[in-house]
Amino acid sequence: MTSKLFALAFATSAIALAVSLPAVAQAQQKVEVVTDLTGAMPTGVTVAPNGRIFVNYPQWGDKSPFTVAELKDGKPVAYPDAALNRADAGDATNHLISVQSVVADGANRLWILDTGAPGFSAPIPGGAKLLAVDLATNRVVKTILLGADVVLPTTYVNDMRFDLRQGTGGVAYVTDSSITGPGGLIVVDLASGKAMRRLSGHPSTMPDKDFVPVIEGETLMVRPKDAAPTPWMVASDGIAISADGDTLYYCALSSRHFYAVPTALLRNPDATDRDIAGAIRDLGPKAPSDGLAEDDKGRLYAGDYEHGTIRRFTGGRWETIAEDPRILWPDTLSVGTDGYLYFTANQLHRQGGFHGGQDLRRPPYQLLRVKIDAGPVLLK
Template identity: 30%
Template structure:
């Protein structure tokens, strides 16, 4: 495990802002890359361009309804984060750009306040997964649900936003045949610019039993298809349970045992773009399928089911995934408190970096020059209502990064 060596920057003049831009180096063992904290918060704060609204958000402690999910970085090094509105409409934005304020970071609604307006019928409702491709186009996956409420047509959608020209260039609204407006939980995306397709996971957690699945969107034809719904490949593994820092995930309630059930979650495209990998969060199998078969809409599900392979059994279940140009696959490791790596040459999966200050490593994102970013968000405490927003022993929300090479590794 990496040993911590911290040199904290001074935090001053931020007022209500608890976000900190720290650049804290963590000295890892020789076998592990150095782990660095880029930003951290005890609770999230937004720059809304409206001091009264910002004060009300803090005074009412609406920040307790907001948690950090994903981080992505564009070609200029700008960081963007998602905050799905699991806690309700009080979360002022579901997609934001990080901007400096004093010595810290605050969240600024992105692309703008209007698109994040909960009352905008064409706006973003609850973004969890998103990705920035090699052309600096941000592909935004809106799962739609506000505090678990059922969706209606237009809530679940995929939007392409051109970061260079600051404009929307694509929009696809999923139908109730492609997603279940009650059960679906659109989770994450993997982008293939060469083939012009986007692969999507649906965790299906809003119903019991789950209704997980995989979807594919074709950028050129602007068509989408739900391509895989076979329960054994896209739902939870029966009987699988796990702990974070020796704590059960989800409290036992009303005599029922703790049980987190989540289907298809992390997703990544191999370096040669020939293989699509994914995992079910409630399980520890790394699954794969030939990507070209998955995007062939003429194939039926029975044919695709026969092509699914269990690549390996992982040492931990995982939430976020990505791959580099060489073909190595990187995954967050929930029970190991860090990241793990599948070596392209041997297929062996080993811990990449671990640290006890990491809790629920969530989503991964590539930055320029070989930096790999990821979020640690104590999701297990938040969902149980046990998060300490005032003086936690470790900051509730952190963005870390590790340096894996001099050249950009992203294969998008």
């Protein structure tokens, strides 16, 4: 990386952030440590309405003994049990392979999104799926396999949102954050299990061209030990839903834009991608982020992984609500019923693949939170 290119990337990052910052500085909230997480690097977190906290660990090489866990006394314990968390490629339908996201809904269930793709490999047959666990009994009550019509060989299902008011059993919206493309959205009818792939390869679900983020003073690129660095391009990742269920928000991880689209069009089997694309609103620019979250006051939240902050979108502009040196790659965000925004800080950018094979992560990883005085969108 030449010094000229580095300077250009840094300037681009600074300009983009300046454009999206509010005109008036906002009061920032104290960042609180919920718990330190030793062992494998987590990604997702969700807080159930009764306060139970769940985290997940995709199988990216840390050899976690489980891929979904509940925090008990601040320590992760395999959830719902160790047997389900025991990966079995020969029986992938009945075992968790590599979970990227967990989301608690308003019907007292934990939804688990299994990529079926350990190490970003092609999904194992029967591995990509949605599971619902009844939080009252801690038993799996529904399994929905995502078929080859929506899960491509390049697919990496990433995050999800739900609207349980649609149809007879509700609907799920899932992002495909492929690192080779195409990105896209997947719409799943929870009663029938039927799924539709939407906006596959559309510019809104793909990385920004020439995107080069700068984190801790270094451009983030894939840097193999014995090969030239290449851009890390991750497609549609973060996702959020409006409180009325009418609008879906989404963004690529490698992007400075985010988008809104009517959910009615996404659900309509007669609507073409061209119809849907005509209704997309580009709400950017914004700082690049991993996950998104929403609250019951209509506000959106995102981490800014370049600058170690948490930001809120309200009234058509972004404001910084928290900044802390411990916010090292804010990954997934979850709004709790206690008026806090919870998020993982997992040092993702310090992995060896970005540093010539040298792992710069310094465990423990952390689950953090900030006060926002709002509740989650619990669609029933």
